[in-house]
Amino acid sequence: MKPATLKQIAETLDISVSTVSKALKDYSDVSEKTRKLVRETAAQLNYRPNSFAVNLRTKESKTIGLIIPEVVHHFFSTVIKGIISQAEKKGYLVIILQSNESYELEKKQIDLLLSKHVDGILISLANGTSDFKHLTDVIDQDKPIVMFDKIAKIVNCSKVIIDDRKAAYTATQHLIDTGCKRIAHFRGPLLPQNSIDRFLGYKKALLDNNIPYDSSLVYICDCSDMSFEEGKKNAAQLLKDHKDVDGIFINTDMVAIGAITEFNKRGVKIPEDISIVGFSNWFMSSAITPSLSTIDQPGYQMGKIAFKQLYKELKALKKEKEVRPKIIELETALVKRDSTRTMVSET
Amino acid sequence: MKPATLKQIAETLDISVSTVSKALKDYSDVSEKTRKLVRETAAQLNYRPNSFAVNLRTKESKTIGLIIPEVVHHFFSTVIKGIISQAEKKGYLVIILQSNESYELEKKQIDLLLSKHVDGILISLANGTSDFKHLTDVIDQDKPIVMFDKIAKIVNCSKVIIDDRKAAYTATQHLIDTGCKRIAHFRGPLLPQNSIDRFLGYKKALLDNNIPYDSSLVYICDCSDMSFEEGKKNAAQLLKDHKDVDGIFINTDMVAIGAITEFNKRGVKIPEDISIVGFSNWFMSSAITPSLSTIDQPGYQMGKIAFKQLYKELKALKKEKEVRPKIIELETALVKRDSTRTMVSET
């Protein structure tokens, strides 16, 4: 019933444990004959190496930790999928923890992972995180850590990101190119780097086009699990505050869809009265009416690449090689749909 | 740099390893004085028990495995969230694997988890799974396994589910109550139990109301990642085949939203021309226009309860107690929205 051990194989064949171990691992100093014998009886006894013992001996668990702000989120779950599929290919399993966008929780989760001795950590930062000691602690323990999407520039580790500023610039430029003159921005929370960068990209695009930046056109939303509602609320508020706005660049698709729903309800025509560009290319963006122009953010690929980088560092560390942090930037793309007008030059 | 061990604490205090271990675990046979001393130096040296060694000794990893058909899925990610939040409370970590709705992969994932010696397994079956040896194998190894949502009735283990048949019956009855006479059904794949049960509930509701069952009104969709498209396609097909249909009960919200999108595009009025009830109460159901009447399926709670049951069995097994499988049925609720008419009695 219980899985067999090396010792049991050794006893049935009347050889030593060491030889059995070596036979199973194709060491050169065991004859072809006994090697075959060992393999056969191992199969017979349904031998499975006891991973606990292997871990203890080799000091690695072949397991990595993954911390994300929120599991129930289309973008993040896509990233997760990319990570676990890639990890599995390399024989790694992944333990998922959630920070719930809380710095305190994030710290606790890191601690949990360290105490479980994962080989490395993949993390996307919580919105609330502004102190990074818990992260540098990981690095100090010689455990590789790579951040993705929501990163901290200041921490010296590998990161895989997109160029949020550039993407936001492109999005805003698209609004301008299609004739928008007065463009609002629904931005994300104040702390996270990508929400800052998207804001900056928006601002720069305005200035480059000689459109004055007006801070009263910038609305904040938490992007929590209420983002759809926030989108509706902001849209309603915007209609009250600024009747002259004819375009909005919105920090994330879910909020944008909330806004569209609100505009639809109030008879505001999209894109004629107001054009909208979202961010992420969430699945629903193509389903809503009108479909949402947005920035495509390659989640699956981001997960895949993040793991690949971690894996590289894992291997390097094993060979005692020095690893230098790498910043990997993934390409984004503007997806033009029905929530923005066609380009003037295209008509 | 490297974490301290019991031995190091013992040496600095010039006592034995055993005493240190016992002091840290509050054994009664160590004096208050040394206990305090040990705790202090442990903190000083930043001691962390080596989980590999603990695992080996105690034969448990405080880790469970979770296998789901698809991570990028609103319902499942909600379940995942319920599971990890509950597991964390009890000091368990969870390793997530994906079956991609493939039986072969599912088998492989189970094997992976067993070889990693997880303490128990939580699983929602792949659509393709019709043989269950890989699951009974787990039970035979005395590892607890509990299924949720997509289960196999035949396997003798705990399950947490909803009453799909009843919920589908309620949904269909709601269509009838609001005046629908000819009701179609977009069903899920043929194998999974819940897709079967939902179909049966639909059928029974018809018969109980003396509406003849017409198999040509039943459309199948895979519910893969293309379900939105499938919804559109089925809706279009339905319009071609049966102009007289005035209500549809749809296996899952995503497909229903696809259908709504298609109907909207073709000018079919919902709920006047065709009423629709979905299944799951996916977030977007309340966002789409018209908002979708649906069956609320408590994903978060399902995850929570599934883990709780597994935890119970884990504890029972530790005490060598016999555990008898338990079937836990969660309540669903009909959520009435704008895709169905108001009840005749309510007007």
Added chain:
DNA sequence: CGATTTCACGAAAACGTTTTCGATATTGCT
């Protein structure tokens, strides 16, 4: 044929913990 190399194997330590069992020292009691 003696010396050296190669081959095949085993003994044993090590990883860091937990737990049983015994040993000493202290206390309480008659």
Added chain:
DNA sequence: AGCAATATCGAAAACGTTTTCGTGAAATCG
């Protein structure tokens, strides 16, 4: 004082593996 009971500790085995090192036998070579 003598004895039992209790408090406090340590030695050591065990969990199952990996890996180093040593050893004898066989093979090779001059």
